[in-house]
Amino acid sequence: MSQNTVLEIKDLEVELLSEKGPLSVIDKVNLSIKEGEIVGIVGESGCGKSMLASAIMNLLNSPAKIAAGTIFYAGQDMTTLSPREFQRIRGKDISMIFQEPMTSLNPLMKVGKQIEEAIKAHEKVSNAELKERAIAAIRDVGIPQPEKVYHDIPSRLSGGMRQRIMIAMALVCHPKLLICDEPTTALDVTIQAQILRLIKKLRDETNTAVIFISHDMGVIYQMVDRVVVMYAGQFVESAPCKKLFEKPLHPYTIGLQNAIPQINKQQSSLQDIPGSVPMLDNLPEGCLFAPRCPFAKGECFTKKVSLKHYDDHSVRCLLVDEGGWHNE
Numbered sequence: 212m213s214q215n216t217v218l219e220i221k222d223l224e225v226e227l228l229s230e231k232g233p234l235s236v237i238d239k240v241n242l243s244i245k246e247g248e249i250v251g252i253v254g255e256s257g258c259g260k261s262m263l264a265s266a267i268m269n270l271l272n273s274p275a276k277i278a279a280g281t282i283f284y285a286g287q288d289m290t291t292l293s294p295r296e297f298q299r300i301r302g303k304d305i306s307m308i309f310q311e312p313m314t315s316l317n318p319l320m321k322v323g324k325q326i327e328e329a330i331k332a333h334e335k336v337s338n339a340e341l342k343e344r345a346i347a348a349i350r351d352v353g354i355p356q357p358e359k360v361y362h363d364i365p366s367r368l369s370g371g372m373r374q375r376i377m378i379a380m381a382l383v384c385h386p387k388l389l390i391c392d393e394p395t396t397a398l399d400v401t402i403q404a405q406i407l408r409l410i411k412k413l414r415d416e417t418n419t420a421v422i423f424i425s426h427d428m429g430v431i432y433q434m435v436d437r438v439v440v441m442y443a444g445q446f447v448e449s450a451p452c453k454k455l456f457e458k459p460l461h462p463y464t465i466g467l468q469n470a471i472p473q474i475n476k477q478q479s480s481l482q483d484i485p486g487s488v489p490m491l492d493n494l495p496e497g498c499l500f501a502p503r504c505p506f507a508k509g510e511c512f513t514k515k516v517s518l519k520h521y522d523d524h525s526v527r528c529l530l531v532d533e534g535g536w537h538n539e
């Protein structure tokens with residue numbers, strides 16, 4: 212593990228226990244994140260993005276559980292920690308913001324008090340300092356009149372303000388890693404842009420590592436340094452952001468890019484990928500994407516495909532090798 216690596220996931224497998232036996236939701240995922248790096252995870256609904264985030268945060272609920280692999284943070288494998296030991300890390304070293312702020316905010320408790328509770332869970336601080344830090348945290352997420360908002364309750368705030376408060380709470384103990392699971396999906400475009408700028412600014416100022424989950428390739432392009440594309444619980448492609456957008460290799464990535472709406476083109480140019488993500492209890496035999504892939508042939512339907520690494524670009528496709536595509 213190199214010195215500035217914050218988190219290292221190795222061969223992580225998450226299973227869902229079902230009547231038909233264990234089903235694989237996350238299939239041997241490997242990922243390491245450095246200080247100050249924003250890694251994007253993109254994929255359609257049901258690909259396992261939130262499951263991966265929950266596994267890192269130790270928030271998996273039955274019937275889901277980690278079946279294999281390690282998640283190293285600060286020299287320890289977090290998958291071996293007791294729930295109590297994990298409490299010391301969650302909210303302090305690693306924080307998460309969710310799509311819906313109300314999953315982590317109490318609608319009726321004063322904003323300032325909630326932020327103070329988040330501090331108190333991890334640090335012993337005087338009341339005066341608690342208040343000062345809570346107000347500073349509210350100010351840091353770009354909220355005007357933080358002293359006033361300190362006394363507001365979330366149910367009286369707008370969606371964008373709540374999202375900011377949740378970010379303030381997630382950041383108040385200066386985490387080394389921030390996990391954002393679709394943090395702006397529920398917001399309108401202007402507020403979305405503000406929140407995205409805010410997360411980037413925080414990264415620039417504090418060098419926090421960020422895992423940024425989204426199903427929106429446009430947002431991923433604006434936000435991240437490196438992209439991982441997920442399909443049916445597997446990583447199918449990963450590369451530095453610019454490279455992935457300039458030279459996508461996996462047909463699924465190409466499909467996702469074609470599905471980005473383009474403002475200057477006719478709406479009819481928006482192409483969705485036909486078909487849908489396979490059910491966990493009915494995964495295809497070969498490449499998991501083959502049934503939807505316009506290029507699939509022969510072996511694609513019968514042979515399991517592994518992730519191959521070419522420098523900083525990884526791809527899981529039989530039709531791609533170090534020379535790129537060989538689809539003749």
Ligand SMILES: Nc1ncnc2c1ncn2[C@@H]1O[C@H](COP(=O)(O)OP(=O)(O)OP(=O)(O)O)[C@@H](O)[C@H]1O
Nearest residue numbers: 227236255256257258259260261262263274426491
């Ligand atoms: N509590 C649960 N019980 C059973 N299956 C679940 C549960 N939660 C998630 N799943 C299944 O696990 C798979 C991965 O779900 P996950 O929520 O991680 O997807 P996602 O990529 O975050 O999707 P979205 O973009 O909609 O948030 C899906 O097939 C989903 O149906």
Ligand SMILES: [Mg+2]
Nearest residue numbers: 260261262392
């Ligand atoms: Mg999700």
